Amino acid sequence: MGLGTFWGISAGAGDPDWITVKAARILSTVNWVACPQNAAGQPGLAYQIVRPWLRPEQTLLPLHLPFVTQPEVLQAAWRVAAQQLAPLLERGEDVAFICEGDVGLYSTFAYVAQALRQRIPALPIQAIPGVCSPLAAAAALGSPLVLGSEKLAILPALFALSELEQACAWAEVVVLMKVASVYPQVWQWLAERGWLQQASLVVWAGWPQQTLFPTLEGLADYQPPYFSLLILRSRPRNQDSLNLENELQLE
Numbered sequence: 001m002g003l004g005t006f007w008g009i010s011a012g013a014g015d016p017d018w019i020t021v022k023a024a025r026i027l028s029t030v031n032w033v034a035c036p037q038n039a040a041g042q043p044g045l046a047y048q049i050v051r052p053w054l055r056p057e058q059t060l061l062p063l064h065l066p067f068v069t070q071p072e073v074l075q076a077a078w079r080v081a082a083q084q085l086a087p088l089l090e091r092g093e094d095v096a097f098i099c100e101g102d103v104g105l106y107s108t109f110a111y112v113a114q115a116l117r118q119r120i121p122a123l124p125i126q127a128i129p130g131v132c133s134p135l136a137a138a139a140a141l142g143s144p145l146v147l148g149s150e151k152l153a154i155l156p157a158l159f160a161l162s163e164l165e166q167a168c169a170w171a172e173v174v175v176l177m178k179v180a181s182v183y184p185q186v187w188q189w190l191a192e193r194g195w196l197q198q199a200s201l202v203v204w205a206g207w208p209q210q211t212l213f214p215t216l217e218g219l220a221d222y223q224p225p226y227f228s229l230l231i232l233r234s235r236p237r238n239q240d241s242l243n244l245e246n247e248l249q250l251e
């Protein structure tokens with residue numbers, strides 16, 4: 001009996017309809033669906049997103065993958081997850097590991113896959129890309145994320161403000177992921193530059209509770225939830241791009 005495949009399934013950033021046809025097809029064929037669990041030990045957000053696409057007879061494997069930064073805690077959690085999944089894959093079962101957004105953008109998929117590879121060097125691993133939160137957020141705001149020759153920088157919010165400064169010097173558009181943890185400092189930094197009008201905050205993109213803040217004016221005391229990201233325009237769009245954006249008026 002050959003090895004099963006470890007699939008990285010991008011669930012998309014919120015709306016269940018954002019899952020790709022391929023991801024939905026693979027999900028419909030596997031017997032085992034692994035997912036990060038939440039703090040209460042229940043299947044987390046990725047599960048909530050793909051739930052409409054699952055069948056009752058599929059077995060759900062919630063994995064303890066804590067939201068911490070200590071490398072030794074994380075590595076131990078990835079090893080335990082690999083230990084749980086390896087016996088299935090070794091007996092030829094395919095396992096779909098679902099992740100919120102895209103599996104390639106600040107996702108735990110790569111770490112669990114690496115821990116599995118260390119246990120089973122010949123393991124087939126495949127990632128299916130999906131709708132990531134920066135693109136979902138831009139669509140929610142009704143504006144293309146980048147146009148023409150605009151450069152895009154994405155910061156994981158474990159940044160220092162000097163990194164934000166550098167990103168803005170280089171890129172016309174800067175996306176701050178996990179902005180909740182640094183929001184007060186970022187708001188202050190933007191206010192000092194007179195850039196509050198150039199920054200937008202998107203909270204829970206694609207979820208029923210989605211909230212849009214097209215500018216950060218007056219939001220000094222706002223406390224964004226973890227599922228928030230900030231899109232900052234470091235300089236104005238050129239006239240052609242502005243005209244295009246105005247004519248489009250995406251909804």
Ligand SMILES: C[S@@+](CC[C@H](N)C(=O)[O-])C[C@H]1O[C@@H](n2cnc3c(N)ncnc32)[C@H](O)[C@@H]1O
Nearest residue numbers: 013101102105132133177178204205226227228
């Ligand atoms: C660990 S990263 C995961 C990113 C995810 N893999 C993706 O492709 O978007 C978590 C961060 O992504 C952002 N994020 C993910 N989904 C979001 C959503 N639906 N709305 C707003 N921000 C989101 C937030 O900044 C959050 O703190």
